[in-house]
Amino acid sequence: MQRIAESELIINNRGAVYHLNVRPDELANTIITVGDPDRVKEVSKHFDKVEHTLQHREFITHTGYIGKKRISVVSTGIGPDNIDIVVNELDALVNIDFETRTIKPNLTSLHLIRLGTSGALQANIPVDGFVVSTHGLGIDNLLHFYRHDNNEEEKQLLQAFITHTQSQDSLSYPYITGAGSQLLKHFVEGYHHGITVTCPGFYGPQGRVLRLGLSNPALIDRLTQFRFGQHSITNFEMETSAIYGLGKMMGHQCLSISAIVANRVKKEFSKDGGAAVENLIKKSIEIISKI
Numbered sequence: 001m002q003r004i005a006e007s008e009l010i011i012n013n014r015g016a017v018y019h020l021n022v023r024p025d026e027l028a029n030t031i032i033t034v035g036d037p038d039r040v041k042e043v044s045k046h047f048d049k050v051e052h053t054l055q056h057r058e059f060i061t062h063t064g065y066i067g068k069k070r071i072s073v074v075s076t077g078i079g080p081d082n083i084d085i086v087v088n089e090l091d092a093l094v095n096i097d098f099e100t101r102t103i104k105p106n107l108t109s110l111h112l113i114r115l116g117t118s119g120a121l122q123a124n125i126p127v128d129g130f131v132v133s134t135h136g137l138g139i140d141n142l143l144h145f146y147r148h149d150n151n152e153e154e155k156q157l158l159q160a161f162i163t164h165t166q167s168q169d170s171l172s173y174p175y176i177t178g179a180g181s182q183l184l185k186h187f188v189e190g191y192h193h194g195i196t197v198t199c200p201g202f203y204g205p206q207g208r209v210l211r212l213g214l215s216n217p218a219l220i221d222r223l224t225q226f227r228f229g230q231h232s233i234t235n236f237e238m239e240t241s242a243i244y245g246l247g248k249m250m251g252h253q254c255l256s257i258s259a260i261v262a263n264r265v266k267k268e269f270s271k272d273g274g275a276a277v278e279n280l281i282k283k284s285i286e287i288i289s290k291i
């Protein structure tokens, strides 16, 4: 079995993985990811017991229990580049033996559930509502650094998206990955479902104009208008496509759930985004603790 060199998988003096500063024994197999480091404690305050509290840079991890269910909550910071770090290190923690630096013969499939915020792209998805991402459609470029493939439905959806948005010339080639089906089925009542577009920025890439002009001002309306069979684009944010893409390639079950803080069609912003996120955490963690 090939040994993974010190320069490729960096393990610190504590025996913990480089960016997350987490050791294999300090991580649960059910992991909630949040963008905002301050949100970690808003999740772990629902734990009956917190076992481990760790931090390095913007990556805070709390691991504990709700009843008998062991759960970790990890902050990712913002964007697909941070997700590259977080998902690779979470996977290494369970699927690479840190002593021998070799891939374990029996791989572990994690449950990775993002609880984040997002902007809605449909008028009927209200501010303060919740969206579960059936697919992560990336207009960032992270997944193109990995060998990846799509099933037939994903290929057709992607082709329809490229034709509809005419996006292949000016943007990075889009990519798409479906949600983890074992998780998706648990989050139905009280959640809207739809395709989530992941952007490599909050302003220009999400069609926001402050002082700079946009290269493709029609893009945001085209996202709203896109249809493929029953599918439409409900929302956009900055992590889902990267979590779904990397997670699926590694054999993990991934789900991204967002509290809608902005509605870009109605030009509304939540009056209390903190309360919306708190409600999302309460409702979702109750379900997560029983899966």
Ligand code: R1P
Pocket (backbone or CB within 6 Å): 034, 035, 036, 077, 078, 079, 115, 116, 117, 118, 202, 237, 238, 239
């Ligand atoms: C932008 O404000 C951030 O909010 C959303 C986006 O994906 C991006 O990370 O998610 P979080 O609230 O989880 O950070």
Ligand code: URA
Pocket (backbone or CB within 6 Å): 117, 118, 119, 120, 202, 206, 236, 237, 238, 261, 262
């Ligand atoms: N997060 C985003 O990325 N976009 C929004 O509009 C709101 C939250």
